[in-house]
Amino acid sequence: MTVPHRPAPQRGVFDEPYWHHVAAGELRLQRCSGCGAFRYPPGPVCPECLAEEHDWAALSGTGSLLAWTVFHRRYFPEIPVPYVVAAIRTPEGPILIGNVVGTRDSRLSHGMPMRAVYEDVDTTDGPLRICQWTCLDDPSHFEE
Structure with a gap:
């Protein structure tokens, strides 16, 4: 892998x-x-x-999709386009910003339930685990 x-x-x-x-x-x-x-x-x-x-x-590690944008321009050579950056409103109150993974951007909708997922990545500073977001439960939102 x-x-x-x-x-x-x-x-x-x-x-x-x-x-x-x-x-x-x-x-x-x-x-x-x-x-x-x-x-x-x-x-x-x-x-x-x-x-x-x-x-x-x-935090619960859950939230709802507040807003998102799809980047089609490559700002970081390491990140393939397109990718989704979203604002997730947590039930605890804070709004967190992160990437949305495992869900087609065409299926995203305001208020959609989301959950935190963790991805191990390699950076110029060494290995790191980052928090990303994906659709909570509905399998129809996942890429086929």
């Missing part, structure tokens, strides 16, 4: 725990210990109450 090659993500100073959890197959985001608000992207203080204390809370 060939491991796909992807550009290395631009990691911020507060991102390392996110990547650690994704490597373990878990979708977790920084959450304020004071008020419970999610911090996405992660940061030093809560944007709601300015508390510094936080944990990394597990």
Whole structure:
């Protein structure tokens, strides 16, 4: 099996725990210990109450398709076109951006249930596991 090659993500100073959890197959985001608000992207203080204390809370790994676009132009030589980039609204509140895989773009529809999937890729920084999205349960949405 060939491991796909992807550009290395631009990691911020507060991102390392996110990547650690994704490597373990878990979708977790920084959450304020004071008020419970999610911090996405992660940061030093809560944007709601300015508390510094936080944990990394597990998300369900599900969501609904809020918006998407299909890229037909090759911006990264490593990623074959066309590919879909989508905004997924999680039941916990945060809207996450990621690629949609395993589903034809012509079958996508607003509000479609989605689930997180993890893909092992090779980057210029070395091997990495990334979070992607696919249609939740309906087999009619998967490529034939």
